[in-house]
Amino acid sequence: MIFGSPETLFFRLVALLVAATVHEYAHALMADRLGDSTPRLMGRLSLNPIVHLDLLGSILLLVAGFGWAKPVQVNPRNFTDWRKGMMLVAAAGPLANVTLLFLLGVVFQLGVISPQTFLGRLILATMFINAMLAVFNLLPIPPLDGSKILSGLLPPAQAMAYDRLAQYGPLLLLVIIMLPGRIFSQVIGPPIFWLMSQALGRGGP
Secondary structure, X not given: OOOOOXXXXXXXXXXXXXXXXXXXXXXXXXHHHOOOOHHHHOOOOOOOHHHHOOHHHHHHHHHHOOOOOOOOOOOHHHOOOHHHHHHHHHHHHHHHXXXXXXXXXXXXXXXXXXXXXXXXXXXXXXXXXHHHXXXXXXXXXXXXXXXXXXXXXXXXXXXXXXXXXXXXXXHHHHHHHOOOHHHHHHHHXXXXXXXXXXXXXXOOO
16 A cells, blocks of 8 residues: 555545644744734634645655645735844744654653554554654755745845745755655654654653
8 A cells, every 4th residue: 555554644634634734833823922913814824624725735744755835925014123023923833743742752751652552553653743744844945944034034135035046945855755765764753753752752662
């Protein structure tokens, strides 16, 4: 089966629903708190997973183990400082995933749940997808969150030059995605597993 075993498919589906919802809701909530009601008006200030899922990103995550959710639309003109606002909104998604990752890891560190049980394996899968979404979205490639964070950190002149490269971002992202699995995994794999090991208490279960 292209999706793996039925259990693996179930774990990935649940993990995707949880991680993508947390990620996009965090974007929407941050934008709303900073004065932009666009996500609220578009129905994205919600914990309903359906409004946040992207078809292609979801399929890739189920098949390949990495992917993305539907981007939250914001209007930077509603922010007091639009560059800082965009950076904070972008950072909110990955930060929410990392936060949830570490919260879930507590159940293993305290020995509340065995990683060998069905629930334990489900939580581990959810932790992994949260780590993957955080790391993947921090890549400084438009339209990923990392590009907006980097743009907000650069001096204005350099940020404008960098932002002009955004038109090539989707193509570059496609090229990276189509790289042989081993090459791509060498880029995002180490930080993902480092986050997992830290959340599980230096070495995991």
